[in-house]
Each structure stands twice: as C-alpha cells, then as structure tokens.
Amino acid sequence: MSIIMEPGASDYQIRNVVKKMKTYGVDVLKVKGKYQTFLGAIGDESRLDFDALSAMDGVERTNPVQIDVKYPLVNRRFKNDDTIVEIGDGKTNKVYIGGEKPVYIAGPCSVESLEQMREVAGYVANLAAKDNYGQYMLRGGVWKPRTNPHTFQGLGEEGLNILARIRDEFGLPVVTEGMREEHMQKIADSADAIQIGARHMQAYDLLKAAGKTGKPVIFKKGTDHSVEEFLQASEYILVGGNGKGQSGIVFCPRGSHTKDVKYIRNRPDTEALLVLSAETYFPAIFDPSHSIGRREYVGNVSAAAMAMGAHGLLIEVHPDPQKAMTDAMQQVTPGEFKQIVNACNGIHKMRREYDILR
Numbered sequence: 001m002s003i004i005m006e007p008g009a010s011d012y013q014i015r016n017v018v019k020k021m022k023t024y025g026v027d028v029l030k031v032k033g034k035y036q037t038f039l040g041a042i043g044d045e046s047r048l049d050f051d052a053l054s055a056m057d058g059v060e061r062t063n064p065v066q067i068d069v070k071y072p073l074v075n076r077r078f079k080n081d082d083t084i085v086e087i088g089d090g091k092t093n094k095v096y097i098g099g100e101k102p103v104y105i106a107g108p109c110s111v112e113s114l115e116q117m118r119e120v121a122g123y124v125a126n127l128a129a130k131d132n133y134g135q136y137m138l139r140g141g142v143w144k145p146r147t148n149p150h151t152f153q154g155l156g157e158e159g160l161n162i163l164a165r166i167r168d169e170f171g172l173p174v175v176t177e178g179m180r181e182e183h184m185q186k187i188a189d190s191a192d193a194i195q196i197g198a199r200h201m202q203a204y205d206l207l208k209a210a211g212k213t214g215k216p217v218i219f220k221k222g223t224d225h226s227v228e229e230f231l232q233a234s235e236y237i238l239v240g241g242n243g244k245g246q247s248g249i250v251f252c253p254r255g256s257h258t259k260d261v262k263y264i265r266n267r268p269d270t271e272a273l274l275v276l277s278a279e280t281y282f283p284a285i286f287d288p289s290h291s292i293g294r295r296e297y298v299g300n301v302s303a304a305a306m307a308m309g310a311h312g313l314l315i316e317v318h319p320d321p322q323k324a325m326t327d328a329m330q331q332v333t334p335g336e337f338k339q340i341v342n343a344c345n346g347i348h349k350m351r352r353e354y355d356i357l358r
Contacts, residue, residue, distance in 0.1 A: 009058035103312030107124070123319075138163070175218055201229075231280060
C-alpha cells in the first residue's frame with residue numbers, strides 16, 4: 001500500500017500519518033518530492049486500516065496496490081542522491097566511501113601476529129601520508145571461513161585485539177569479517193566497520209545483527225548470486241537498524257565461479273559495479289584479490305574495476321606473501337600495492353575529468 005500526501009501537506013501531518021502507519025506493525029518508506037510526499041508501507045499490509053488512513057489530515061489518496069519493488073530501502077528509485085559512507089572516528093583518520101576520492105582498504109588475508117600487522121600498517125600509513133588523492137584503511141581477517149577445516153582458521157579475539165591496537169597506533173580505520181551473530185558487537189567495539197563475507201551473503205540473522213550495531217557494513221556479494229539477490233539481502237542490514245543510524249552499506253562484488261580454475265580463482269564480475277550504480281544510491285568497492293586469486297593479475301583487475309566505477313578497492317597485502325598462512329597466491333607485496341594505487345588513482349582522475357564518475 002502507498003499513500004500520496006496532498007501538495008503542501010505539512011511536516012506535522014506527514015509525521016502523524018507515518019506514526020499511524022507504524023502502529024499497524026509496518027515500516028514506512030518516505031519519499032519527499034518537490035510537490036508531494038509518497039509514503040509506502042513495507043511489511044504485512046493486511047493489518048492496515050485503509051479507511052482510517054484515508055481520513056487523516058493531509059492525505060490526498062491511498063493506493064492499496066503493494067509496492068512492486070523488491071529492495072525499496074536501497075533503491076535509487078526512491079533516493080537518487082548518492083550516499084557517502086563515512087568510516088572512522090576521532091581516534092582515526094576518516095574515510096568517505098562514495099566521495100570524490102577513491103578508498104584503498106589494504107592488509108593481509110589473516111592477522112597472523114602483532115609484528116606482521118605493524119609492518120603492513122606502517123607501510124600503508126606512510127603511503128597515505130604521501131598520497132594526497134587516495135584514502136586508506138586497514139583490513140585483516142581474525143575469524144576465517146575456510147573451505148578446508150584443517151587449515152588456519154584465524155586468531156579470533158586475539159587477532160581482534162591486535163587490530164584494535166594497530167588502529168590506535170597508526171590512526172587508520174580498520175575492518176574485519178564476522179561469521180557469527182556474537183562476533184558483530186565485538187567487532188563494533190574494536191573496529192570501524194564490519195565485513196560480511198560472500199559465504200554469508202544470505203545469512204539473514206547475521207545481517208540483521210550487523211545492522212543493529214550501527215556500524216558501516218562492507219557487504220560482499222556471493223560468488224553465484226545475482227545483483228538482485230545481493231540487493232535484496234542488503235535490506236536485512238537496514239531492517240536491523242543500520243539505515244536508521246545512517247551508517248550505511250558499502251557493496252563489494254568479488255567474483256563468480258569459473259571453469260578456468262587452473263588459471264584463475266574466480267571470474268571478476270566487474271559488471272556488477274555498473275548494475276549497482278544504476279540500482280542503488282549506496283557506494284560500491286571491488287575485491288580484486290578474491291575475484292582473480294592470482295597475485296600477478298590483481299593489478300589488472302584493480303584497474304578494470306576502477307574503470308568500471310568502483311569507489312575503492314579491497315586488496316590483500318602481505319609483507320611476505322609466500323609465507324602467508326592463508327591465500328598466499330593472491331596477496332600482493334607492499335611495493336606491488338603502491339604500483340596498483342598509482343595506476344588506479346590515474347584511472348579515477350580520468351573518470352572525473354571526463355565526467356563519468358558516479
């Protein structure tokens with residue numbers, strides 16, 4: 001059901017109608033246009049009293065037809081202005097994903113030790129100090145969803161404590177992935193953003209738990225899911241509470257399964273960036289490391305993603321990739337990361353120069 005308010009309906013009248021709709025147990029999507037305001041019911045519309053709502057002050061008409069939109073909360077159809085997701089607080093530098101500058105989220109696949117993270121953070125912080133164009137964050141996995149249960153599963157809370165310490169030392173915002181609902185608040189207390197991995201794209205209770213923390217969520221696309229399924233799943237984060245705090249979602253495609261596994265890990269789905277730009281007002285970054293799975297190709301995929309509209313990149317960087325405890329084949333060295341950043345900054349500048357940057 002939707003309600004069209006009268007032209008010139010006051011904010012007081014609109015608030016009253018929204019309040020009334022919520023008493024029936026539905027959420028309300030409000031779109032305020034130049035002349036009129038649209039209110040859409042989200043949820044079980046059978047509870048609504050059409051006659052009572054139609055009679056309220058400021059209501060022009062009600063439409064009992066259900067909104068034919070599968071993901072109304074993230075849909076550009078209802079909010080065309082792009083949202084810039086702010087990550088960081090007074091203890092760190094802030095980054096703005098979706099703004100005028102690209103964001104590079106760098107760090108190892110897994111947090112292995114304090115010394116390892118300090119080495120990577122020092123390099124990233126030094127690069128950030130010299131780069132007046134890009135913005136920088138740190139990443140590092142502490143709970144690792146591994147295909148093989150006999151491989152390294154991460155340091156858990158010890159790794160989270162290391163990330164928190166590195167965050168305080170270097171002033172770089174950090175993000176890490178959680179796998180269970182109880183991880184969400186622990187990450188929110190120690191990091192600046194929560195990552196939901198591709199394997200958990202449709203773990204709906206986990207998504208709601210992430211949303212309840214009020215932290216920005218970097219949300220990865222499943223390897224064999226459509227963008228439509230990706231966007232629908234993201235609604236659970238906002239329903240959980242994230243959207244009400246305006247913390248926001250950062251979408252992150254990371255590749256689809258391929259038959260060419262002898263050469264690459266996945267097929268980079270950079271085309272998802274174009275669909276996301278058309279369908280949602282939230283920003284999107286890209287994960288070239290998991291999308292290709294081979295160190296020698298990460299730079300090529302990074303450049304392609306930046307050309308296709310990415311607002312940033314999530315890149316695995318390790319001081320000695322050959323000795324990495326997880327995903328050794330796809331992590332780049334700090335020197336290679338710098339080369340990728342230089343190239344991608346240039347591509348991003350070209351997008352701005354030719355006015356093709358969304």
